[in-house]
Amino acid sequence: MDITFINPGIGPYPVNFQLCMDLAGAKSSHIPLSLATLAALSPEDARLRILDENIETLPERISSGIVALTGTIMQKKRLFELAHKYRSPDTVVVIGGPITFYLPEECREHADVVFVGEAEETWPRFLAKYRRNEYAREYRQEGFVDFAKSPVPRLDLLKCDKYAAACIQVTRGCSYKCLYCDVPVKYGDAPRVKELAQVLEEVENADRMGFDSVFFVDDNFTADRQSANRLLDALAAQRKSLKHKMSYYTQVTLNVAKDEALLARFRMAGFERLFIGIETFNEDLLRALNKRHNLEMDIREAVARIHAHGITVWAGIMLGMESGDYEELDKLLDFIQTTGIMPIQVGIMQAVPETPLYEQLARDGALATLPSVFGSSTINDTGIPRLTNIMYPSLNDNDIRRSAGGFYEKLFHPEMFAQRIINSSRNLAENSLQTPPLTWRNLKILLRATAYYLFRAPAAHRRMFLRLLGAVLKRQVVRLDELAFSLVIFKHFHEYYTATAHRMRQ
Numbered sequence: 001m002d003i004t005f006i007n008p009g010i011g012p013y014p015v016n017f018q019l020c021m022d023l024a025g026a027k028s029s030h031i032p033l034s035l036a037t038l039a040a041l042s043p044e045d046a047r048l049r050i051l052d053e054n055i056e057t058l059p060e061r062i063s064s065g066i067v068a069l070t071g072t073i074m075q076k077k078r079l080f081e082l083a084h085k086y087r088s089p090d091t092v093v094v095i096g097g098p099i100t101f102y103l104p105e106e107c108r109e110h111a112d113v114v115f116v117g118e119a120e121e122t123w124p125r126f127l128a129k130y131r132r133n134e135y136a137r138e139y140r141q142e143g144f145v146d147f148a149k150s151p152v153p154r155l156d157l158l159k160c161d162k163y164a165a166a167c168i169q170v171t172r173g174c175s176y177k178c179l180y181c182d183v184p185v186k187y188g189d190a191p192r193v194k195e196l197a198q199v200l201e202e203v204e205n206a207d208r209m210g211f212d213s214v215f216f217v218d219d220n221f222t223a224d225r226q227s228a229n230r231l232l233d234a235l236a237a238q239r240k241s242l243k244h245k246m247s248y249y250t251q252v253t254l255n256v257a258k259d260e261a262l263l264a265r266f267r268m269a270g271f272e273r274l275f276i277g278i279e280t281f282n283e284d285l286l287r288a289l290n291k292r293h294n295l296e297m298d299i300r301e302a303v304a305r306i307h308a309h310g311i312t313v314w315a316g317i318m319l320g321m322e323s324g325d326y327e328e329l330d331k332l333l334d335f336i337q338t339t340g341i342m343p344i345q346v347g348i349m350q351a352v353p354e355t356p357l358y359e360q361l362a363r364d365g366a367l368a369t370l371p372s373v374f375g376s377s378t379i380n381d382t383g384i385p386r387l388t389n390i391m392y393p394s395l396n397d398n399d400i401r402r403s404a405g406g407f408y409e410k411l412f413h414p415e416m417f418a419q420r421i422i423n424s425s426r427n428l429a430e431n432s433l434q435t436p437p438l439t440w441r442n443l444k445i446l447l448r449a450t451a452y453y454l455f456r457a458p459a460a461h462r463r464m465f466l467r468l469l470g471a472v473l474k475r476q477v478v479r480l481d482e483l484a485f486s487l488v489i490f491k492h493f494h495e496y497y498t499a500t501a502h503r504m505r506q
Helices: 018-024 033-040 073-086 104-110 122-131 183-187 196-208 225-241 254-258 260-269 283-288 299-308 323-339 356-364 397-411 414-427 440-456 459-473 480-504
Strands: 002-007 028-030 047-052 066-070 092-096 113-116 138-140 163-168 213-216 247-252 271-279 312-319 342-348
Touching: 002 033, 018 028, 018 440, 018 480, 033 047, 033 066, 066 073, 073 092, 073 104, 092 104, 104 113, 113 122, 122 138, 163 196, 196 225, 225 260, 254 260, 254 271, 254 299, 260 271, 260 299, 271 299, 271 480, 299 312, 299 323, 299 414, 312 323, 312 397, 323 397, 323 414, 342 397, 342 414, 342 480, 397 480, 414 459, 414 480, 440 459, 440 480, 459 480
Parallel strands: 002 047, 002 066, 028 163, 066 092, 092 113, 113 138, 163 213, 213 247, 247 271, 271 312, 312 342
Antiparallel strands: none
């Protein structure tokens, strides 16, 4: 059995940091974890390889009996091109990943086999049937898998030196039921947790492969609080035995700020950043969307508590939760600046199929008819006529384009970004300079970033760089490691959101 796994190429989007990988010294930000997991689920006697178009050129022909493609809806066009290219009488093309959740029928048109949902049980079942030439056209996971049985991903099949960070998944599912979120639909509302020993083994594998950074990709890392506490204690103890000084980041809910002991554990374990879906400062909107866990304490106070433990708050911000939301963008901008959160994902709200919000809008006749599941702001397709699939009674698409485009440009203006770094640093616990570990990799990143800002960046970016250096001398910024990281990713954010604002206005 010969299997080739493929991750199709994808253009820039908020959280893939593609436009700053030249400064990071990598081809892509994160490993394709799903393909490494599928490889681990394959028979020991199978000949396996993983190809990622984001780091390498794909071959014109592939002779494998199975070509397995994964992708998101943003990769649709390229994914279907590759499926057509490699499909033949001698090659079975299969498609899985998030795209099949939204477009199962369309995926069937381009593949011999389609996988919907988790694959820990369906992938081995398909391979057993494939050996007997009895496989079905679709494999759909019914119910949820026992996540504790998910295997250790095959990182050895990846070109790890081409990626900036490894990925590990500890939990699946989330008990919160935000109206717009499809995580409880796809993965359940009761968290399923991987065995502690296996997570530590996966960290050791990442360390062995040369990574010094790991993104725990859980939608809610602390969904099972007791398991999270045990893991954080174990990660803190493990750090001493790792070759690299590992830094971690993950996704949590804002109410972790209520638990000082938990925050202390995050810091001791080596977590530098926490991504939090803050979405808005408007309490009425948060209640309407059933995101009440963001209201358990004042948002500014919650962010300050997290910062006080030396942890940067990355944030998701959502525009257009109701038509009046666009009238408060200046207030939202002020909230972001004064709070010191670092938004890395700012988007226009979409109604996701099978969520309570989608069903409500469908009943109200407030969903637009589009040639896609979502509007163009989500999938970066200018051929889609509307930015969002939500129709507002008192707001047209041109209004949204003008308001959102202007907001993006202001939010990622160099001066605004510099002030946000300074505001964030004021709350951090350390009051003496914190330098990053002096490794050859960190030194090269620092040299590339310095050369970029001094000699190649636009004049406004150079002024931002010099202002932040001055802030270091004044002790307004003390986390040099976090400053260096922020300067690298700013290049991506500015280029991406400036280009997005320009497309919106065309």
